[in-house]
Every structure is written in C-alpha cells, then in structure tokens.
Amino acid sequence: MITNHIRERIHTATTSHALKLYLCTKCEWSDDTYNLIDWEHLEYSVKSRYKATKSGFARTIKFMHDIQNTGSQKRKFTMNRTTAPTASGMCPCCMLNEETTMHLYQCQAPEMLKLLTEEIRDLEDALQRRHLPSDMWRAMEAGITHYRSRGEYSAYIPATPRADRAYCNQTLINWDQFLKGRLAKDWGLAMSDVYASDAGLNYTESRRRFSAVLISQLWSVYDKLWSLRCEKLHDDTNIHALSNMELDRRIRYFYANKTTLFDGGDFDRFHLGLEHTLSLDKSRKKGWIQTLDGSLKSTTKSRKTFLRHMKPLHHYFQPAQNSAED
Numbered sequence: 619m620i621t622n623h624i625r626e627r628i629h630t631a632t633t634s635h636a637l638k639l640y641l642c643t644k645c646e647w648s649d650d651t652y653n654l655i656d657w658e659h660l661e662y663s664v665k666s667r668y669k670a671t672k673s674g675f676a677r678t679i680k681f682m683h684d685i686q687n688t689g690s691q692k693r694k695f696t697m698n699r700t701t702a703p704t705a706s707g708m709c710p711c712c713m714l715n716e717e718t719t720m721h722l723y724q725c726q727a728p729e730m731l732k733l734l735t736e737e738i739r740d741l742e743d744a745l746q747r748r749h750l751p752s753d754m755w756r757a758m759e760a761g762i763t764h765y766r767s768r769g770e771y772s773a774y775i776p777a778t779p780r781a782d783r784a785y786c787n788q789t790l791i792n793w794d795q796f797l798k799g800r801l802a803k804d805w806g807l808a809m810s811d812v813y814a815s816d817a818g819l820n821y822t823e824s825r826r827r828f829s830a831v832l833i834s835q836l837w838s839v840y841d842k843l844w845s846l847r848c849e850k851l852h853d854d855t856n857i858h859a860l861s862n863m864e865l866d867r868r869i870r871y872f873y874a875n876k877t878t879l880f881d882g883g884d885f886d887r888f889h890l891g892l893e894h895t896l897s898l899d900k901s902r903k904k905g906w907i908q909t910l911d912g913s914l915k916s917t918t919k920s921r922k923t924f925l926r927h928m929k930p931l932h933h934y935f936q937p938a939q940n941s942a943e944d
C-alpha cells in the first residue's frame with residue numbers, strides 16, 4: 619500500500635539499489651540498459667503527479683509496477699477460493715485474452731483500438747506544440763505501433779541518426795517501458811539540441827518541460843484506457859459479447875451458489891442440471907443467464923427490503939421479566 623511516508627517512498631522508489639536490482643531482473647535490463655533511462659525526469663514527473671492528484675498518483679504507480687487489479691491479478695488471488703468461483707482473468711473488453719496491465723495497449727476490442735488511436739493523435743499534438751521534429755515523432759510512433767501490433771522493431775529504420783539513437787535505445791529498454799514513462803535519455807537530449815539551435819523558439823522551452831509533457835501525456839493515455847476498461851467491466855448489458863467460456867463460467871457459478879443466490883421460486887430454472895445447461899447452444903445459454911440475472915436482481919432487492927423492515931433482534935426476543943421471587 620502506498621499511503622504513508624510518501625516522500626521517503628518516492629525517494630526510495632526512484633533511487634534505491636534494491637529497486638534497481640528488482641527492476642533489472644524483472645525487465646531483463648543489463649546495468650548499461652538501466653543507465654539509458656532518463657530517471658531524473660521520471661522522478662520529477664512522479665513528484666508532480668503526487669502533488670497534483672493522490673488517486674491518480676496511486677494509479678500511476680500501480681501501472682508502472684504492474685500491480686493494477688486486472689483480470690490476471692484477480693484470477694491469481696481467487697484461484698484457491700472455495701466460496702465463490704475463480705474470477706475470470708479475461709479482458710472485459712475483448713473477452714479474448716487474459717487481461718494484464720499492458721494488454722490494454724494490445725486489446726483488439728474496437729472501442730479500445732479507437733480510443734488508443736485517438737490518444738496517440740493527442741500525444742502527437744501535445745509534442746508538436748513542444749516542437750518535436752517529425753523524424754523524432756515518426757520513430758516514437760513506429761515504436762508504439764510495433765508494440766501495439768507485436769511487430770518486429772527492426773522492421774523500421776529511423777530517418778536520422780538522432781531518431782535512430784533514441785529508437786534503438788528505447789527498443790533496448792523496451793516500448794512497454796516507454797508507455798510507462800521510462801524513457802530513453804536520448805529523446806530529451808535530442809530536444810535540448812533542438813531548443814538550443816533554434817533561436818526563434820520561446821526561451822521557456824526546456825528538456826525538462828518536454829520530458830514532463832511526454833511522460834504525463836503517456837500516463838494520461840493509460841488513465842483513459844483504464845477507465846474505458848472499468849466501464850466495460852461493470853456493464854452487465856454486454857452479455858452478447860461474452861465468449862462461450864465466460865458463459866459457462868457464469869452458469870457454473872449460478873449452479874454452485876443456487877441456494878445462497880436465489881429463493882425457492884427460481885429453483886425450477888435449474889431442473890435441466892448443470893451438464894445439460896452447459897451443452898445448450900450459445901443463444902439458449904445467454905437466454906438462461908439473462909433470466910437468472912433478472913431473478914438475481916429482484917431476489918437481491920427483495921432481500922434488502924426484507925432486511926430493512928426487520929426490527930432489531932431484541933424486538934422479537936424480549937428479555938424475560940425479572941419476577942418478584944428473584
């Protein structure tokens with residue numbers, strides 16, 4: 619939990635030797651690769667994020683360390699549970715892949731693809747306002763595109779030596795790390811040269827400002843993707859998008875919890891038996907689930923009403939009156 623000793627934690631998170639070892643092992647970086655990363659401006663951005671929004675800060679840290687509550691995490695934590703089914707690890711948007719933190723960038727659900735494409739366009743706009751030259755943008759865009767489509771990074775050759783340096787070093791660090799804000803130093807170094815060589819630019823432009831804009835924009839892409847994903851996760855009406863496996867998971871859950879979830883009046887919905895219900899075709903399964911979803915809602919509602927009208931226990935069990943003989 620990232621709730622207290624925050625200054626200390628930020629400091630530790632960005633400088634400690636143990637964390638360096640941890641990250642090098644996790645990300646398969648050599649010492650040299652670790653040193654390619656622009657830690658200075660990342661630390662600056664993390665601090666600004668903390669000052670700006672505490673909940674946003676927590677989300678960003680979870681994102682950077684892959685501890686966001688994704689399907690994959692949920693499945694891990696519910697695998698040995700006996701009172702409810704193992705949670706689905708599937709992405710709630712495409713229902714095709716196990717959901718990890720970085721799956722958001724590779725998800726093939728049309729809405730996710732559309733949102734990410736728009737966000738990358740916004741990123742381009744924001745960086746153009748900071749005078750990012752087109753050769754640098756092309757290289758950045760190619761890296762992101764290859765990461766999205768799991769393409770071959772060597773298939774793209776940047777147009778200039780500066781773009782090539784940044785692109786190749788970022789590929790060593792990895793492009794998932796770029797999306798998390800762990801940038802190759804070369805992006806910022808190249809921008810220092812751009813600002814220094816163009817006397818017409820506003821004197822307030824700086825490498826720090828460029829890096830901060832880039833990092834905060836990348837984090838904001840993640841925030842938008844995550845929030846669309848959360849909307850999908852809590853949308854019960856998308857039953858038609860569910861895969862057969864997910865339908866079976868729900869059917870099993872209803873059967874296993876029949877008596878706790880439903881009242882006697884709904885039990886005849888289960889007369890087919892589990893195996894038979896699982897063997898129905900997809901549209902009949904959906905119909906079955908939809909009916910029970912409806913029953914579940916009304917059962918939950920009536921149980922709540924019942925509880926609300928129930929008087930405290932001592933109302934039904936009055937303490938015995940002390941008799942005169944005691």
Ligand SMILES: [Zn+2]
Pocket residue numbers: 709710711712713714715721724725726727
């Ligand atoms: Zn997906």
